[in-house]
Amino acid sequence: QVQLVESGGGLVQAGGSLRLSCAASGRTFSIYMGWFRQAPGKEREFVSSIRWNGDITYYADSVKGRFTISGDYAKNTVYLQMNSLKPEDTAVYYCAARPEVSTQYNYWGQGTQVTVSS
DSSP states (O other): OEEEEEEOOEEEETTOOEEEEEEEEESOSSEEEEEEEEOTTSOOEEEEEEETTSSOEEEOTTTTTTEEEEEETTTTEEEEEEOSOOGGGOEEEEEEEEETTOSSOOEEOOOEEEEEEO
8 A cells, every 4th residue: 555645736827836745655665656637627647757766757748858757765755846837737736656567556646736827
């Protein structure tokens, strides 16, 4: 079992930055941590992921070059640094976790709202 708690969302102007945090507890070895987002009226979409020790990362094309995923494993926390934010980045952002051997994200946080004003 993995428990996840996100924080760091908020309201920011276009071009601004935010950093989301995801504090993990429980069985945190051999997992991938991911960030997903869901905008109103849209399907939830993948944003970025990182293997727990940080050596492998993935990004959606829409955020490459603007968002950076990282982890402080001593603090059991994964971050999503979001720069050059656009209004289309507005969504509820969710932290998720899955075992390395699985493609299914089994564990989800409660979500944190990010709103980017134009």
